[in-house]
Amino acid sequence: xxxxxxxxxxxxxxxxxxxxxxxxxxxxxxxxxxxxxxxxxxxxxxxxxxxxxxxxxxxxxxxxxxxxxxxxxxxxxxxxxxxxxxxxxxxxxxxxxxxxxxxxxxxxxxxxxxxxxxxxxxxxxxxxxxxxxxxxxxxxxxxxxxxxxxxxxxxxxxxxxxxxxxxxxxxxxxxxxxxxxxxxxxxxxxxxxxxxxxxxxxxxxxxxxxxxxxxxxxxxxxxxxxxxxxxxxxxxxxxxxxxxxxxxxxxxxxxxxxxxxxxxxxxxxxxxxxxxxxxxxxxxxxxxxxxxxxxxxxxxxxxxxxxxxxxxxxxxxxxxxxxxxxxxxxxxxxxxxxxxxxxxxxxxxxxxxxxxxxxxxxxxxxxxxxxxxxxxxxxxxxxxxxxxxxxxxxxxxxxxxxxxxxxxxxxxxxxxxxxxxxxxxxxxxxxxxxxxxxxxxxxxxxxxxxxxxxxxxxxxxxxxxxxxxxxxxxxxxxxxxxxxxxxxxxxxxxxxxxxxxxxxxxxxxxxxxxxxxxxxxxxxxxxxxxxxxxxxxxxxxxxxxxxxxxxxxxxxxxxxxxxxxxxxxxxxxxxxxxxxxxxxxxxxxxxxxxxxxxxxxxxxxxxxxxxxxxxxxxxxxxxxxxxxxxxxxxxxxxxxxxxxxxxxxxxxxxxxxxxxxxxxxxxxxx
Ligand SMILES: CCCCCCCC/C=C\CCCCCCC/C=C/C(=O)SCCNC(=O)CCNC(=O)[C@H](O)C(C)(C)COP(=O)(O)OP(=O)(O)OC[C@H]1O[C@@H](n2cnc3c(N)ncnc32)[C@H](O)[C@@H]1OP(=O)(O)O
Ligand SMILES: Cc1cc2nc3c(=O)[nH]c(=O)nc-3n(C[C@H](O)[C@H](O)[C@H](O)COP(=O)(O)OP(=O)(O)OC[C@H]3O[C@@H](n4cnc5c(N)ncnc54)[C@H](O)[C@@H]3O)c2cc1C
Numbered sequence: 001x002x003x004x005x006x007x008x009x010x011x012x013x014x015x016x017x018x019x020x021x022x023x024x025x026x027x028x029x030x031x032x033x034x035x036x037x038x039x040x041x042x043x044x045x046x047x048x049x050x051x052x053x054x055x056x057x058x059x060x061x062x063x064x065x066x067x068x069x070x071x072x073x074x075x076x077x078x079x080x081x082x083x084x085x086x087x088x089x090x091x092x093x094x095x096x097x098x099x100x101x102x103x104x105x106x107x108x109x110x111x112x113x114x115x116x117x118x119x120x121x122x123x124x125x126x127x128x129x130x131x132x133x134x135x136x137x138x139x140x141x142x143x144x145x146x147x148x149x150x151x152x153x154x155x156x157x158x159x160x161x162x163x164x165x166x167x168x169x170x171x172x173x174x175x176x177x178x179x180x181x182x183x184x185x186x187x188x189x190x191x192x193x194x195x196x197x198x199x200x201x202x203x204x205x206x207x208x209x210x211x212x213x214x215x216x217x218x219x220x221x222x223x224x225x226x227x228x229x230x231x232x233x234x235x236x237x238x239x240x241x242x243x244x245x246x247x248x249x250x251x252x253x254x255x256x257x258x259x260x261x262x263x264x265x266x267x268x269x270x271x272x273x274x275x276x277x278x279x280x281x282x283x284x285x286x287x288x289x290x291x292x293x294x295x296x297x298x299x300x301x302x303x304x305x306x307x308x309x310x311x312x313x314x315x316x317x318x319x320x321x322x323x324x325x326x327x328x329x330x331x332x333x334x335x336x337x338x339x340x341x342x343x344x345x346x347x348x349x350x351x352x353x354x355x356x357x358x359x360x361x362x363x364x365x366x367x368x369x370x371x372x373x374x375x376x377x378x379x380x381x382x383x384x385x386x387x388x389x390x391x392x393x394x395x396x397x398x399x400x401x402x403x404x405x406x407x408x409x410x411x412x413x414x415x416x417x418x419x420x421x422x423x424x425x426x427x428x429x430x431x432x433x434x435x436x437x438x439x440x441x442x443x444x445x446x447x448x449x450x451x452x453x454x455x456x457x458x459x460x461x462x463x464x465x466x467x468x469x470x471x472x473x474x475x476x477x478x479x480x481x482x483x484x485x486x487x488x489x490x491x492x493x494x495x496x497x498x499x500x501x502x503x504x505x506x507x508x509x510x511x512x513x514x515x516x517x518x519x520x521x522x523x524x525x526x527x528x529x530x531x532x533x534x535x536x537x538x539x540x541x542x543x544x545x546x547x548x549x550x551x552x553x554x555x556x557x558x559x560x561x562x563x564x565x566x567x568x569x570x571x572x573x574x575x576x577x578x579x580x581x582x583x584x585x586x587x588x589x590x591x592x593x594x595x596x597x598x599x600x601x602x603x604x605x606x607x608x609x610x611x612x613x614x615x616x617x618x619x620x621x622x623x624x625x626x627x628x629x630x631x632x633x634x635x636x637x638x639x640x641x642x643x644x645x646x647x648x649x650x651x652x653x654x655x656x657x658x659x660x661x662x663x664x665x666x667x668x669x670x
Contacts, residue, residue, distance in 0.1 A: 007629030015608030021551025022612035044618035066237035099179030107134030113280030142171025180241030181225030231421020293390035294350035300401035303625030415622030441525035
């Protein structure tokens, strides 16, 4: 048997902590680690889940392959009698975007969040058993961010006890819903509710769009795919669709009636729950997307880190561990470290804030069940803000990782182009990132205005209670080591965040109306929201370190990562920190000194830190990120697999190359 050479073994031997213990920290618990590890291996070893040929498939082949895999996933879930937790891991590791993401991730949560108990009893078993396949049809051709501006109508017909769903204009066509184009049989459709001639705004309706017998669209329904999207593979395995209704009738009881309902007599009745619960599915998915951002970023970082340890360029002659003369590993260049290590730190930071957000969401759901709606505004602000912050940083980070791999990063076989193409729309779906930050700033301005009324800020805004101190405090750092003190870091971030918010609040008073002020100051408001969200990530990382963290050397590594995450943010947003007086220029320079020293401290551990993500080669899908580091022979092998190399002389030679060459030859002879 061929011995598998581990080109990264020397790197692994340098680690100063227990990778196995770190794997548990990354997974969240021993149980989560064990389940996810088992399912990851199950997926990786099943040829039915092969995905290395995706980049060369045509759109139709890719789509069909995604359908096949989704059906196979369902089959395996049932054959193996997987629990809900195991089934989620299976879908996750299969790593193929398909209609099932929208079905499980949005359609089912929308029903759970907005339907009455009775409606849930009818629809959830059908959805859970995949007897119907659902999509989430909110966005329209002319309206995405502005949900209140949706045009589709649902007009109540008292005579027949039905709603008539209609698309009155081209711009009211539903546009983008995943799984809609070719697969979904049902949709949660967001439409303006009209009864008794009055428009009550946007509400959710459960609408069947395709026949369960022959899959043809039902009468009055026009539906199709919106076309190819950015990048090969990636989102092109999903049929994002368009949908138009021509007076389609549905029974009255297919309005999702938890928040409000229409009676048999056509009377609109509000319940005692806030209308924002209609947007509950968005809060749910935004929270999941934060976890997804840490995964996408950590995948890219894992690839770039392993490859940076394998790749060698320039440098004074070195001897490797076998005494052979070699060039410098690119990971030892300080520029490479200053680009890569903050991304590694961010992956961990986002993991921990994602864990906390999951807790916040679970807590919200428990409170909502007890009719306590008090934490809904904060949950909305946190999910919106952190979704925005983490997806923007992860998308930029993946792109940086591809550049960190030089030319080979641009190859499909690096896995990075597809990862980027698949992830970058997260900056737009579930709310454009800027629009979401503006929601956070609205929440911040409200919180600041309530300080004057004596209302005590809670949760992630609790720091605002100390506004008087934070507005005038001075950072105490005198030497580089002082930047390792978590309370110093926290105060600098709190001071920056509150000073930016207070400046916005003061400036807003200078405008004739709040609307005008919000519009004029929106770039500043976005910066204040970013500062607040970064503070949340920093504080949750610091809180994580205060927990009981077991394992040889694990806590020390996390402390170094936390320092790098925070100090790099100070470095990147120096303008904010200096202009608000949160730190001085001298302290900024000390922060940079400390950051450099943290990179050196981290260096020998980075391969082990990416191993702790516990990603299989199948999941990573990257020749550059292979666990064994055996990059060059595998790149060569992959190149041979390209369809262009199926023949020695390419198709088209006889039509287009040979005549050209002959012509040139004849011309030369003349
Ligand atoms: C097991 C497998 C599961 C797989 C799961 C998959 C999970 C993901 C993982 C990987 C990803 C891969 C798959 C990707 C799938 C992508 C699917 C994408 C779907 C979509 O994009 S659906 C469409 C989403 N659309 C949006 O997000 C639109 C954005 N716009 C809005 O949210 C809103 O309109 C708004 C927030 C901009 C509101 O603007 P407006 O000023 O008009 O405000 P009002 O509507 O009047 O609201 C006022 C009031 O309400 C508060 N508010 C607003 N939104 C919410 C909310 N969601 N929750 C609670 N509260 C809310 C707002 O703050 C205001 O409060 P105050 O009056 O200020 O107190
Ligand atoms: C891959 C993908 C999958 C999707 N899946 C679904 C789905 O399953 N179901 C569904 O319903 N939808 C889906 N969507 C649609 C998605 O939710 C919307 O694209 C998103 O909400 C943004 O809306 P928009 O496209 O209208 O952007 P717009 O709002 O038109 O944004 C355009 C620009 O205007 C700016 N802008 C907009 N409003 C403001 C403002 N108030 N202040 C300042 N700037 C502003 C934005 O920042 C952006 O730069 C999907 C989208 C994508 C890309």
